Structures are given as structure tokens and as C-alpha cells.
Amino acid sequence: METLLESDGEEQVRDGEQEEVDNDDRELNETLSNLHVSAPQDLLLKLDKADNLYPESYRVNSPDEIRLLAIGDNHHRQYSHLFPSRKPLLLCPVNECGVKKFVSMTLRPSPTVHPExxxxxxxxxxxxxxxxxxxxxxxxxxxxYLFLPHLGAEGSESHMYLETRWPGGQKVTHYRKAQLEKFAPYLRPDGLNTRLTTYKDLDSVPLRGSMKKFSPGRSDPDSTSTQRAPEVMRSWGSKLLLTSPVSEEELKGTGGRKVVECFHRNRSKxxxxxxxxxxxxLAQRRIELTYHLEDHRFIPSKRSFIKPQESTEKKKGEDFTxxxxxxxxxxxxxxxxxxxALNDMLVALMKDEEKVVCQIKESKQEVRDIVACREQEERDVQLEFSPWTTTGAAMARGQRQEMExxxxxxxxxxxxxxxxxxxxxxIRLDNAETLSAEDAKHIHQDxxxxxxxxxxxHANLIQERYEKQTQELQSKQEWYQKNQLNMTKPQEEExxxxxxxxxxxxxVAKKRLSMHKEAAPQKYWTLDQKLRSDPRLAPHLLTF
Known part of the structure; x- marks a missing residue:
């Protein structure tokens, strides 16, 4: 009796659950019937062209998408009821075609050809x-409304959008005293990917320096290039030579304005x-010396010279005073x-100055050579396109077809x-187009x-192999005669x-030699007949 009562209770529960499901279905049907789409007027005016511009999935919702919209709308009503003071949720905005689409809050993993x-x-x-x-x-x-990005594209267009990375293939970011430019791989002919330009002041002039990074497709090994206001700097042993920034005019041959040499401490002095x-x-005709600090001193000793004027055709040179x-x-x-002593010191300094000027000229020439080399490299840049890119695949296919x-x-x-x-x-003749009778006879004989x-x-080669193999067999037989009493079973089998x-x-060698000797006369006669029937030689060999 108790078991029967329990069964009746379970049946009542099931009836209640079924009634709740039916109510949900009725509510869902009512929601779907009352589901309206609102889109901007400018979008609605373009819906007649949507059939040609967008795929069907943009213009029509599948049954599963319709159910998702209903669930999202139901969740939106509950959320608004529970949290009336909060901003509404962005669940089902309108797309480009004026169709309501559900916005997923999760990402589905999918394979891609872009490892980054x-x-x-x-x-x-x-x-x-x-x-x-x-x-x-x-x-x-x-x-x-919410438009789908380029990421929603399919096929080669999706790869193209991924490769360009930025709208237009490049992006410029401005900072307080710098400008960062980024370019899509293979967008520029020199393979430039990144260029960071720094400035000295807020007016963006003058240029203080720039750093460039290139794509790995460049043929030259340097993937990073740094450019600054040019200056000449070089070290020799304990001496460091540094000139002030060099202008274009100075690089073209005029002298520098200032040369600074720094020296390490020499404890012997x-x-x-x-x-x-x-x-x-150089321009002021002055030489300034600064000495090392003495122990327990705060400032160093200093000395300054003014060079006397050199003699000219119209004026006598000055004496040191x-x-x-x-x-x-x-x-x-x-x-x-x-x-x-001061005069001797000045004379020595002036000689050193001449040496330094020569070193500066050599450094400037080296800078000019480096700049010319870099300009030549930039003009002759050959990018190696990755076959995993759209452009690289097309180039690889074209190169393969050309090679084939x-x-x-x-x-x-x-x-x-x-x-x-x-x-x-x-080939040995000067004019092979027209052959004389003498040329034809010589060609035939040669x-x-x-x-x-x-x-x-060929016969000698076969004969040599035959004799060599015969000699090797005889040598092996002689070795066997000497060592047969001491040989083991495996050695005898070997x-x-x-x-x-x-x-x-x-x-085999003997047979090949015999066959070669027999076939040689026939091959010789066949070649002779072929030469006599050749249209280039036949007219000249009829009487020969």
C-alpha cells in the first residue's frame, strides 16, 4: 500500500515537470513571435544589396541561432528585472544586414597558419x-549595432587580413618625443617592420635618432639598424677620440669644429x-689641456694655448709668447x-693635432664608405618571402613554374x-652554317x-679490369697455398x-671483351654510314 502511494507521488511530480516544460515552450513561442529587429535607417536602405555583399549566414538566422536569441532575450529580461540600476547587457546587437545576432562570450580554439x-x-x-x-x-x-570584423572573412581574404595586421598595413603611434611606426611583413620593398624615431624637443625637430627593425626575409644579416646624428668616435689603446656631431658638409670634406681626446691615468707621471x-x-686655433686629479684634490689643473699665426706670402708668422x-x-x-718649455709643448701639441686631423679624415672617409655601402644595400634589397604567406605562396608557385x-x-x-x-x-669552325668540301672531309675523318x-x-679498359681480377685471384690462391694448413673452417668458406x-x-670481363671486339667493326661502319647520310656532309662526301 505504501509502495502504491509512492508511485502516485512520483507520477504527480512528473506531471508537474511536464507542465512546466509546456509552459516554457509556450513562452518561447510567444517570445519568438514577438521578436523584432531594430537597425539604423542607413543600414536598412542597403539591405537590398546585402545578397551580393554578404554570405547567407549574415542575412538569415538558423533555428539554433533563433533559439539562442530567445534564450539571450530571456536572460536579458531577468537581468534587467534583478538589476534595474545597471547598464543593459550587449547580447544580441544588429549586424551589417540588419539581422539580430547573438554575441558569444567565449572563444572556440581553432587552428591557424599564423604561429604568433x-x-x-x-x-x-x-x-x-x-x-x-x-x-x-x-x-x-x-x-x-555591431559589425563583424575582418576576422569573420573566409579563405584567402582571412589570410590577407591577418598578414596586413593593421588597417592599411601600417600603424603610427605618436608619443611625447617619439614616433613609432609599424608595418606589415613584406609591405615595404626594403622589408621594414618597425621604425622608432626619437626627437630632441616637442617640435619634432631636429631628429635625434631612429631605430629600424626589418623582417627576417631580408638577404642581408642585419635585422636591426640604428641611425643617429652622425659623429666620429674611435679609440686607440688608452686614448678615446670623439668629435662633435658631424654635419653633411663636414662629411663631404670640410674640417671638424672640435676634437676631444681622453686618456687613462698614467701612474708613472x-x-x-x-x-x-x-x-x-680647430676653428678658434686653441688647445686646452685638463690634467688628472691629484690625491685629496677636488679640481684638476688646466692649461690653454693659443696657436700663433702661420707665415703667409704677405705676412710673417707669429712667434710664441x-x-x-x-x-x-x-x-x-x-x-x-x-x-x-711651453713653446716645445705647443709644438708637440700642434704635431699631435695634425695627426688627429688625419685620423678624423680617415674616419670620415670610413663613414662615407659605410653610408655608401648601406645605400647600395638598401637599393639592392631582395626579400625572401615565406611560402606560408599569400604573397610568398604566389611567388613560390610562379618561381616553381619558371624553374620547371x-x-x-x-x-x-x-x-x-x-x-x-x-x-x-x-663548334671548332668559325662559320658552321656553310661547310666547304674540305671542312666536311675533315669533320668526317675526325x-x-x-x-x-x-x-x-673502351677495349683497353675492359682488358685492364680482366688482367687486374686475374692477378687478384692468383694472389689469393698463392696465399691459400701458404696458409691452408692453419686455416679455420670459416676462413676456408670465405x-x-x-x-x-x-x-x-x-x-664476365672476358665475355665483355670478346663482345666488344666483335661489335666494334659493325659500330664503326654504322657511324660511317650515318655521317655520309647527314645532310650537312652528304653533298661533300659523294666522291670521297
Missing amino acids: LYTWEGCASFVADFLSLDPLDPPVDLPR PANEDVAQRVFL SDMESSFQVDPSEKPLKTL HLAAEEQRWLQEKEKDILAPFL CLAEFKQRLAE YLTYCHEKTLQIC
């Missing part, structure tokens, strides 16, 4: 690069005699140098040359003589196998 999209850094970089910010109007409200920095002010030198000694007890065509042409040419037995002899020589060489193989080789 397999990492979160690559995905983040792609999204940041490819998508452009389009502010909402007004910015606090949800959009009335007192600090006030060991030069730390030497400055040649004490007024042309000024100095600052940290140690007041230090005795000043005499005029003669060239290979076929070469093979056909070789076959024609192989058939023409007179080709090697006709061709037969060369063929006869080849037959003899010997018998060797003799059998060598005897077979000797027989």
Missing part, C-alpha cells in the same frame, strides 16, 4: 595592432703632468714653466645536342678517328666464396 597567435602575447599584440579604436556616440551607451683630456678647438698660454695650477707652490619551364627547355636542348654527333666538331679512339680506350665471385667477374 598561439601565445597570449602574440594574440594581445595582434588585437592591439589590428583593431582601431572607434569611440561610441554617446560613449556611455551600448552600440545599437705626477697627476699635474698627466693629461686627462685634450681638446683641439707667454701671452699665448694660460694655466691654472691647483698646487700654488708649483713652479710655472718657462717660455721655452627552364628545366624542360634545358633538357630538350641537351637531348637535341646528344642526338647531333657533329656538334662538338662544328669523327671516325675519335670514335675509333673511344672504341680502343676463401671459396671469394674465388667463386672473382672467377665469375673474370668470366
Whole structure:
């Protein structure tokens, strides 16, 4: 009796569940019947052209999509009822064709030919690069419609959009004192991918420097190039030479304005005699010396020279005087140098200045050579396109077809040359188009003589092999006669196998030699007849 009551209870529960399902179905049907689409007027005016512009999935909802829209609409009503103060959810916006589409909140993994999209850094970089910010109007409200990106494209168009990465294939980002330019791979003929330009002030001039990164498809090994305002700097041992920034005019041959030489400390000299920095002010005709710091000193000693004027045709050169030198000694007890010593020091400095000027000229020439080399490289850049890109695949296909065509042409040419037995002899003549009777006779005789020589060489080669194999068999037999009493069973079997193989080789060589001697006269006669019937030789060999 109790069991029967339990069964009646379970049946009542099932009836309640079925009634709830029926109510849900009725509610769903009512929702679908009341489901309306709202789209901007400018979109509705273009719906007549949607059949030609968009696939059917953009214009029509499948039954599953209709059910998703109903579920989303139901969730939206519940959310608005529970949280009336919050912003509405963006679940089912209108697309380009004026059709309501459900916006998924999850991503489905799918394979791609672009390996950079397999990492979160690559995905983040792609999204940041490819998508452009389009502010909402007004910015606090949800959009009335949502267009599908280029990512929704299929086939080769999807690959093309992924390869261009940014709208238009490039993106420019401006910073306070810099400009960052990014280009899609293979977009530029020089393979430039990234160019960072830094500026000295907010007016963006003058240019302080730039750094470029190139795609791996460049033929030259340098994938990164840094360019700055040109300056000459070089070190020799303990000396570092640095000039001020070099202008284009200075690179073309005019002298520099200032040359600075720095030296390490030489412990064998007192600090006030060991030069730390030497400055040649070429335009001012001055030389400034700064010495190393002495122990327990805060400032270094300094000395400055003014070079006397050199003699000219109209004016006598100046003599060095004490007024042309000024100095600052940290140690007041230090005795000043005499005029003669200062003059000798100035003469030595002027000689060093001449050497430095020569070094600067060499450095400038080196810079010019490097710049010219880089300009030549930039003009002759050959990009190697990856076959996994749309452009690379097309180029690879074209190159393969061209190579196949060239290979076929070469093979056909070789076959024609192989058939023409007179080709090697006709090349020796100045004019192979018209043959004289004497030329034809010489070609006929030379061709037969060369063929006869080849037959003899082939016979000699077979004879040498025959004699060599016979000698090897005899040597092996002599070795066996000497060692047969001490040989093991495996050694005897190895010997018998060797003799059998060598005897077979000797027989084959002997047979080949016999067949060659028998066939040689017939081959010689056949070639003679072929030459006499050749249309280029036949008219001249009728009476020969």
C-alpha cells in the first residue's frame, strides 16, 4: 500500500515537470513571435544589396541561432528585472544586414597558419595592432549595432587580413618625443617592420635618432639598424677620440669644429703632468689641456694655448709668447714653466693635432664608405618571402613554374645536342652554317678517328679490369697455398666464396671483351654510314 502511494507521488511530480516544460515552450513561442529587429535607417536602405555583399549566414538566422536569441532575450529580461540600476547587457546587437545576432562570450580554439597567435602575447599584440579604436556616440551607451570584423572573412581574404595586421598595413603611434611606426611583413620593398624615431624637443625637430627593425626575409644579416646624428668616435689603446656631431658638409670634406681626446691615468707621471683630456678647438686655433686629479684634490689643473699665426706670402708668422698660454695650477707652490718649455709643448701639441686631423679624415672617409655601402644595400634589397604567406605562396608557385619551364627547355636542348654527333666538331669552325668540301672531309675523318679512339680506350679498359681480377685471384690462391694448413673452417668458406665471385667477374670481363671486339667493326661502319647520310656532309662526301 505504501509502495502504491509512492508511485502516485512520483507520477504527480512528473506531471508537474511536464507542465512546466509546456509552459516554457509556450513562452518561447510567444517570445519568438514577438521578436523584432531594430537597425539604423542607413543600414536598412542597403539591405537590398546585402545578397551580393554578404554570405547567407549574415542575412538569415538558423533555428539554433533563433533559439539562442530567445534564450539571450530571456536572460536579458531577468537581468534587467534583478538589476534595474545597471547598464543593459550587449547580447544580441544588429549586424551589417540588419539581422539580430547573438554575441558569444567565449572563444572556440581553432587552428591557424599564423604561429604568433598561439601565445597570449602574440594574440594581445595582434588585437592591439589590428583593431582601431572607434569611440561610441554617446560613449556611455551600448552600440545599437555591431559589425563583424575582418576576422569573420573566409579563405584567402582571412589570410590577407591577418598578414596586413593593421588597417592599411601600417600603424603610427605618436608619443611625447617619439614616433613609432609599424608595418606589415613584406609591405615595404626594403622589408621594414618597425621604425622608432626619437626627437630632441616637442617640435619634432631636429631628429635625434631612429631605430629600424626589418623582417627576417631580408638577404642581408642585419635585422636591426640604428641611425643617429652622425659623429666620429674611435679609440686607440688608452686614448678615446670623439668629435662633435658631424654635419653633411663636414662629411663631404670640410674640417671638424672640435676634437676631444681622453686618456687613462698614467701612474708613472705626477697627476699635474698627466693629461686627462685634450681638446683641439680647430676653428678658434686653441688647445686646452685638463690634467688628472691629484690625491685629496677636488679640481684638476688646466692649461690653454693659443696657436700663433702661420707665415703667409704677405705676412710673417707669429712667434710664441707667454701671452699665448694660460694655466691654472691647483698646487700654488708649483713652479710655472718657462717660455721655452711651453713653446716645445705647443709644438708637440700642434704635431699631435695634425695627426688627429688625419685620423678624423680617415674616419670620415670610413663613414662615407659605410653610408655608401648601406645605400647600395638598401637599393639592392631582395626579400625572401615565406611560402606560408599569400604573397610568398604566389611567388613560390610562379618561381616553381619558371624553374620547371627552364628545366624542360634545358633538357630538350641537351637531348637535341646528344642526338647531333657533329656538334662538338662544328663548334671548332668559325662559320658552321656553310661547310666547304674540305671542312666536311675533315669533320668526317675526325669523327671516325675519335670514335675509333673511344672504341680502343673502351677495349683497353675492359682488358685492364680482366688482367687486374686475374692477378687478384692468383694472389689469393698463392696465399691459400701458404696458409691452408692453419686455416679455420670459416676462413676456408670465405676463401671459396671469394674465388667463386672473382672467377665469375673474370668470366664476365672476358665475355665483355670478346663482345666488344666483335661489335666494334659493325659500330664503326654504322657511324660511317650515318655521317655520309647527314645532310650537312652528304653533298661533300659523294666522291670521297
